[in-house]
Amino acid sequence: MNIVNKMWQSHRTQVTFAIMAAILLFVGFNQSWPLALGIFNLCVISSIMALGVNIQWGYAGLFNVGIMGFAALGGLSVVLISQQPVTEAIEAGGFNMLIALILGVITVVVGIVLHNKKFNKWIVFAAIFLGFFAMRYFFADGANAIEKVNPAGTGYLGGLGLPVLLSWFVGGLAAAAAAWSIGKITLGLRSDYLAIATLGISEIIIYVIKNEDWLSRGVKNVTGLARPVPYELQLQQAPWFQDLALTVGVGVREFSTIFVKLCYAGFFVTILVGLIVMANLALDSPWGRKVRAIRDNEVSAAAMGKNITRQHLQIFVIGSAIVGLAGAMLVTYNGLLNPTSYQPLRFTFLIWVMVIVGGSGNNLGSVVGAFIIWFLWIQAGPMGLWAAEVIGNIAGEQSAITLFIEDRVHHLRLVFMGGIMLMVMRFTPGGILPEKNKEL
Numbered sequence: 001m002n003i004v005n006k007m008w009q010s011h012r013t014q015v016t017f018a019i020m021a022a023i024l025l026f027v028g029f030n031q032s033w034p035l036a037l038g039i040f041n042l043c044v045i046s047s048i049m050a051l052g053v054n055i056q057w058g059y060a061g062l063f064n065v066g067i068m069g070f071a072a073l074g075g076l077s078v079v080l081i082s083q084q085p086v087t088e089a090i091e092a093g094g095f096n097m098l099i100a101l102i103l104g105v106i107t108v109v110v111g112i113v114l115h116n117k118k119f120n121k122w123i124v125f126a127a128i129f130l131g132f133f134a135m136r137y138f139f140a141d142g143a144n145a146i147e148k149v150n151p152a153g154t155g156y157l158g159g160l161g162l163p164v165l166l167s168w169f170v171g172g173l174a175a176a177a178a179a180w181s182i183g184k185i186t187l188g189l190r191s192d193y194l195a196i197a198t199l200g201i202s203e204i205i206i207y208v209i210k211n212e213d214w215l216s217r218g219v220k221n222v223t224g225l226a227r228p229v230p231y232e233l234q235l236q237q238a239p240w241f242q243d244l245a246l247t248v249g250v251g252v253r254e255f256s257t258i259f260v261k262l263c264y265a266g267f268f269v270t271i272l273v274g275l276i277v278m279a280n281l282a283l284d285s286p287w288g289r290k291v292r293a294i295r296d297n298e299v300s301a302a303a304m305g306k307n308i309t310r311q312h313l314q315i316f317v318i319g320s321a322i323v324g325l326a327g328a329m330l331v332t333y334n335g336l337l338n339p340t341s342y343q344p345l346r347f348t349f350l351i352w353v354m355v356i357v358g359g360s361g362n363n364l365g366s367v368v369g370a371f372i373i374w375f376l377w378i379q380a381g382p383m384g385l386w387a388a389e390v391i392g393n394i395a396g397e398q399s400a401i402t403l404f405i406e407d408r409v410h411h412l413r414l415v416f417m418g419g420i421m422l423m424v425m426r427f428t429p430g431g432i433l434p435e436k437n438k439e440l
Contacts, residue, residue, distance in 0.1 A: 013364055013433055020371045027379075034254065037261035039378055044268040045330050047370035049347075050354040051275055051363060052322030058361035058435065059283065060315040061295045066182075066198030068347035069205035070320045072339070073178055074171030074327025076209055079216055079337050081167035082226040083159030089149040090157060093214070096142030097157070100135045107131025146214040156217045164226040165267075168328040175324025176317045178205070183316040187309050194316075202348075210339045222337040229263035232256040264333055271329070272367070275322060279363050291315065350377065353417055357424050359431025368432050376420065380413035 028036035049071065056062040107128060114124045147155045178201065186197040209216050216222060235241045235256040245255040282288050291311060294301040298308055331337050350373060358369020388405040395401055424431060 016368050016432060020368070020375075023375065031382075034257045034261060037258060037265060039375060041261060041264050041268055041333060042330075042378075043371045043374045044265070044272050045326050045333065046351070046354060046374045047367040048268075048272055048275060048329070049323050049326040049351050050358065050366040050370045051272075051279065052319040052326065053351050054319075054355050054358075054360060054363060054366040055279060055322065056315055056319035057355060058366075059288070059291050059295065060312055062187075062312060062316055062319070063192075063195045064198050064316070064319065065195050065348055065352075066200075066202035067323055067351050068342050068344055069198070069202030070175040070178065070323040071327030071330070071347050072202075072205050072209055072342045073174045074168075074324035074329075075331035075337050075342075076216055077171035077174050077324070078164065078167040078225055078328050078331045079222050080159045081162050081170050082164040083222065084161045086149065086154045086156065086158035089146045089154060089214075092149050093142035093145030094157065096138045096145065097214075100139035100142060103131060103135040103138065107135060143212070143214045151213075151220075154217075155220070156214050156222075163228075164332055165228050168271075168325055168332070171328030172321040172325035175327070176321035179317045179320030180313065183313045187312045187316065202344075206339065206342050209342075216337060216339065219340055221339070223335065225332060225335050225337070227332060227335065228267060229260050232260055235259060268329060268333075271325070276363050276367070283363075350374075350417075353421060357420060357431060359428075359433040359435060361435030362431065362433045365431050365433035365435075372420070372432075373417070376416045377413050380416050381409055384409035384412040 024036050024040055027039065049067065052070075053064060053067060056064050110131065111124060111128045114127055146157060149155060182197050182201055183194075186194045210218055212218065213220070232253075233256075236252050241256070241259070242252055245252045248255060250258070283291075290301075290306060294306060294308055294311055302308055354369035354373045355366055356369070357373060358367065359365030384405060388402055388409065391405065392399070392402040428434065
């Protein structure tokens, strides 16, 4: 019975991925190849983000609704690591910012030491209070000086000017550090406290990025980010590329766009495959069996001497790091950091729908869910316009039903999301690719 189940699972996986490939090919032939490749790349990035959430929820049952914040930390890391430093801003307020940072660290360390030494709480409070205002004094002067330096073009410190690929891994580390600080406080409590904490921290992170112009230009956005692939204009001017485009039979301008997107796809797919391989190896190891045992019955696992909180913290940090990595990849691919684009609908709700539809606990299910949901999210508008055109040809362009669909075509994506979730929960409650049954 187990052999048949594994064969059926493999067959379903192959059929599902074949259908996804056919759909993307259809878009390429009937719309454009740059569009198909753009959808593919965003699907891969969403798959990585969904994989991080699946590790948290599918492996350990941790309910993280702060995905948006961890993705934003990854995006911010791209700016702080890969952007060139703004020399004028550093000279204007960099020293004050450095002093503020040092005072902040000293304040935290002193507060922790005094607390551990059992000093009177009022002494601890006074030390933190004085340290905070001393830090704030230098911080305010430094921030004001930095933001006054060419605010239309810069108005922030810039970054370290390091390779952009390094920023992807730094983004994962930043998200992991934030997850560790949240989990250290909340994972020993009930699961609903974790959800509330992640939601609150996520909103705080977005608020800081939007309002601290000295750090990331705030809502003015950071554009012109470094990229790990060549620029289209450079390719169009290269003789070897012109000859290659002529050989392929595609215009130089269109082929340069396709080539760049293919280069991005190579990076993204490599990282996705590597993460899936490592995640599956971990899941099939004794560590993975222990994690699932804790998920299925915490009381029994605790009775066997397993440290539930520590195990949950590990999973929470790993999943958040993967989300941060995906957030850095997304900002690099878009070429800009736009803090206003971080909305819970896109970076939390949609990712959860991907995990649920694909099948929680199954890493390939997260990939399938990400492809289906993101494809529908992008193509809902064109599909709605096509449906309105077909109905208009039958019932008339001015018919009530045609006008009704045309006026609400941009809301169809929400209808699709709800509809597909209802269908999956009704016919395949475990998702399109449910978790495989394994003996613990």
